[in-house]
Amino acid sequence: MAKEKIIELLNISKIYDGNPVVKNISLSIKRGEFVTLLGPSGCGKTTTLRMIAGFERPDSGQIFFNGKNISNVPPHKRNINTVFQKYALFPHLNVFNNIAFGLKIKKVPDGEPYEKDGVKYQNVRSLTKDEITTKVNKALEMVDLADFGYRHVDSLSGGQQQRVAIARALVNEPEVLLLDEPLGALDLKMRKDMQLELMSMHKKLGITFIYVTHDQEEALTMSDTIVVMDRGVIQQIGSPVKIYDEPANIFVADFIGESNIYTGIMNKDYVVSFLGKQFTCVDKGFKYDEPIDVIIRPEDIKVVSADDKKCLMCVEVLSSVFKGNYYQTTCLTCDEDTYGDRNEILVHDNVECTVGEIIGLYIKPFDLHIMRKSRVVNKLITHMEDNFVVDICGGKFECMADLPADTPVEVEVEFDDVLIIDDENDGTICAEVVESIYKGSYYLCILRTDDYYEFFVDTLDEWNKGDRVGININADKIKITPIEVNDEQE
Amino acid sequence: MNKSSSNQQSRRALMISRKVFSYPYLIFMLIFVVVPLVMILFNAFIKDDSFTLANFVTFFSQREGLAILGNSLVLGFATTIICLLLGYPVAYILARYHVKTRTLALLFIVPMWINFLIRTLAIKEIFMTLDVKLGMGTVLFGMIYNYLPFMILPLHTTLTSIDKSYGEAANDLGCDEVSVFARVTLPLSVPGIISGITMVFIPTISTFAISQYLSERTVMLFGDSIDMMFKLTETWGVGSVMSLVMLVLVIIANVLLNRFNKDTTKGGGLV
CATH class of the missing domain: 3.40.50.300 (P-loop containing nucleotide triphosphate hydrolases)
Structure with missing residues (x-):
């Protein structure tokens, strides 16, 4: 048929x-x-x-x-x-x-x-x-x-x-x-x-x-x-x-099964670096030094001894729990990544580890799932409210741009420059947490504002999905570029 | 064993203590419901200080009295049916299009805040100003006007409580909007219809003021003639017989409605 x-x-x-x-x-x-x-x-x-x-x-x-x-x-x-x-x-x-x-x-x-x-x-x-x-x-x-x-x-x-x-x-x-x-x-x-x-x-x-x-x-x-x-x-x-x-992006990976999700950089074809180390992978076709997400399923990580030849990185065991057909081991990398953080790694293997022990981990290049980031910076089109004040999602944010009111501008804010405020009334604008994904040492949160713009935010705190929060952005962290308006529209 | 029996005992003690709370109501009911009923029953069999069936004979042999009873029943049926026909669409529209409860209150409950005698007298004045002849028609109008809210409210409650998914399921299984109504909404609203009918029919067959005011006493209803028996002619015995007849009618109506309700929807009785 x-x-x-x-x-x-x-x-x-x-x-x-x-x-x-x-x-x-x-x-x-x-x-x-x-x-x-x-x-x-x-x-x-x-x-x-x-x-x-x-x-x-x-x-x-x-x-x-x-x-x-x-x-x-x-x-x-x-x-x-x-x-x-x-x-x-x-x-x-x-x-x-x-x-x-x-x-x-x-x-x-x-x-x-x-x-x-x-x-x-x-x-x-x-x-x-x-x-x-x-x-x-x-x-x-x-x-x-x-x-x-x-x-x-x-x-x-x-x-x-x-x-x-x-x-x-x-x-x-x-x-x-x-x-x-x-x-x-x-x-x-x-x-x-x-x-x-x-x-x-x-x-x-x-x-x-x-x-x-x-x-x-x-x-x-x-x-x-x-x-x-x-x-x-x-x-x-x-x-x-x-x-x-082969989850297509971190949202799918996070929703289906358990995963370790990290931010990394594709150095060149078949070489990726994350957690402060370089790894061989099977992916190619990315831009030089393109920021990417890496996903590793916990069952794809093998425990080896720290001085084994196969050992790709050394980690310290935080906990090891018996789950029936495997041990769920939570580890912390010994080395710091480029931001100076140690990252958590979740491992499912049938080897029992003692807490505090230093072990080695091995991952096959094939099991490193690399994907393009859906967004690397928060970018939106808006207009100036006044000199040094820009409208973002209905809120008035102070900024460094000396542009007259109503100038159309493009605003860019880095993920870690968005500040999440616990009490929504203390923020310049309010938003709802719609996604919170753990990335080893921090969380990637997606905040949906009341006019349905989605802010991607890197934060050290865990925010619950559905929570109402406030958003603030420091004036010097808002990058503003005026955009040209089509004359035909006028 | 020991434990369970002591448990039972304590539960029994609890039940007794709970029962105490109902005593005031029992006493109230006894004085104001049971005793008057017994007195009516007693009066019905007494004439000239002796025990007799004469009062029953008097009532059932008078053509006039039976005609009034017939009139009342016909008027009661007519009022109920018209209230249902008018009230159902209103309740349906209010439930279907999510009209705010406040609007509902404004339309149908606020008029009820005004004393019903005053409302009835006001209608009478309006009819008189408009030169409408007072009679059966105006009495029927007054009845419908006064009892329509009692039809709409239970219907509205039932219709809003019907889950939207039933309609969707019927739609999904091939019903267009009309047959969704006929096959699902209408059968599921039967408890509301029954309760509306009960709340309209039973008061209409026993009321007396509306007919008195809106017909200038030309239309006699059963309630009016009971009223007259007690107040004007002081033939308490015949009045009591008529009250008993009324009571029997109400009981029959209730039993019939409840049975019908049970047959169509299990466990949906509101009355």
């Missing part, structure tokens, strides 16, 4: 009250695939699913289903069914009637299509009672609830309600099944069982599943393709193995 595209999203954006929830995403899904939209809460994955289902209209962009633009088609005319997060089983109907709900509305072609006055007609009819009963019973059997037809939905356990919800969607024979965190309300064991069942259902039915979850393990277990979303943007699309082994 040819794997043609069944669903295609083209430059989709969705804004709620000025908040861009989904930003210009494009995605195509092949027929029969099991696709998972994965991301932390608030990343836009559920909104994306709801746009595919038709409950939300995109503010811009198009959605194609079998090549047809369905962006403005209401949900009841799409051959797509949804399993809702809280199941949404109708409380006034029993299990049988819940499942039969869609079938009772459905119209099927009756007889051969005919032509009259050059217009094609097709008679339709409702399904007969017997047809409905047969289909519902088959669906009940498929989800192992054969004798539950006349039970009331309230009398079912969470897992059983889940199965009814799946049966209710599948009985309509949709081409695409959407699942919105369907296992979120189940306990761990039930969740594992349902994961396997959903996978076997997917295999048996051969229809397309689009699954939304924030549980990375669930996504890695079940999917053919994972779409990692963060802050309304698709960060990476790929198979579970690819997503895990």
Whole structure:
């Protein structure tokens, strides 16, 4: 069977009250695939699913289903069914009637299509009672609830309600099944069982599943393709193995599995330096001395003795915890990096280490994942508020530029020049912490201001996601360049 | 064993101590509900200081009295149905389009702050100024005007409590907006409908002031004639019989509504 595209999203954006929830995403899904939209809460994955289902209209962009633009088609005319997060089983109907709900509305072609006055007609009819009963019973059997037809939905356990919800969607024979965190309300064991069942259902039915979850393990277990979303943007699309082994950026690496993430510099092809040392790697094609991020999975780091020939760096053991099939060892580098900091390294290896011991670490060049930084400096276009005062995200910041009011300017601020203030009222502008990634000796935080600009900030403190903070920037740290305005606009 | 029995004992002690709090209400109910009911029951069987069924005979043999009862029931049904037809769309729109509770209060609750007799008299004045003939029509208007909020409020509560995802699920399974309403919203709002009906129908069949004021006593309702029996003619026995008939009607209405409610939605009864 040819794997043609069944669903295609083209430059989709969705804004709620000025908040861009989904930003210009494009995605195509092949027929029969099991696709998972994965991301932390608030990343836009559920909104994306709801746009595919038709409950939300995109503010811009198009959605194609079998090549047809369905962006403005209401949900009841799409051959797509949804399993809702809280199941949404109708409380006034029993299990049988819940499942039969869609079938009772459905119209099927009756007889051969005919032509009259050059217009094609097709008679339709409702399904007969017997047809409905047969289909519902088959669906009940498929989800192992054969004798539950006349039970009331309230009398079912969470897992059983889940199965009814799946049966209710599948009985309509949709081409695409959407699942919105369907296992979120189940306990761990039930969740594992349902994961396997959903996978076997997917295999048996051969229809397309689009699954939304924030549980990375669930996504890695079940999917053919994972779409990692963060802050309304698709960060990476790929198979579970690819997503895990070759994360596209630090956000994906941080979200999926555990990782050591460091900032480094690509000295030349196949040579990278970070943690104050040079390493051989397998990457090339970067600019000379380009700043990059390095990601190393803890299980890719091997413990060797400090005087071993293979030893790439010496570290001091901070803690070593037995985790069943490996020891989780936290180490601190003996040498300082270029900023004069010692960095933490997380190692998963089956060697037990004693606290305080100096050990050597070895990493294969292949296991150093090197990626371009998505941003090296905070840059935004704004205007002067007054001489020596610039407007940044609605706040008035003092600066060193003597430019008249309303001069359009470009502002640049380095990551570590943005000061985070604990009390949002003490900052010149307020922002919400949307990301906090540990980079060995400091945190990379992303702060979203109230007008949705994202500041990248290097900070020594850990800030919790969702916290409200204030932002200050010292006057001498704001770099201002006036920009020329197109005369045509005037 | 020992531990559990002592546990039980302490729990029993706790229950007794909790019960004490209900005594004031029990006493209140006894004096102001049970005793009057017993007195009515007693009065119904007494005529000229002797125990007799004569009062029942008097009531059920008078054509006039039965006609008034019939009138009251018809008016009660009409009021309830019109209130439901007017109130449902209002409640639906308020719930659906997230109208602020304050707006709701302003529209439907603030008028209730004004004494209902004053409101009724005001309507009467308006009708008189407009030269509308007072009669059955104006009484019906007054009833609807006074009882509409009691229909809207329970409906609004029920409709806002219906989870949005049910509508979406129905949409997803092939319903357009009209059939979402018919197949999901309407059945799920039955408890609200029942409670609205109860709160409108039962008062309308027993009220007396509205009909008195808005018809210049040309329309007699059951409540009016009970009122008259006690106040004007002082035939307490027949008045008591009529009160009992009223009580039986209310009980029947409640039982029927509750049964209907249980049949359609399990455990959603508000009354």
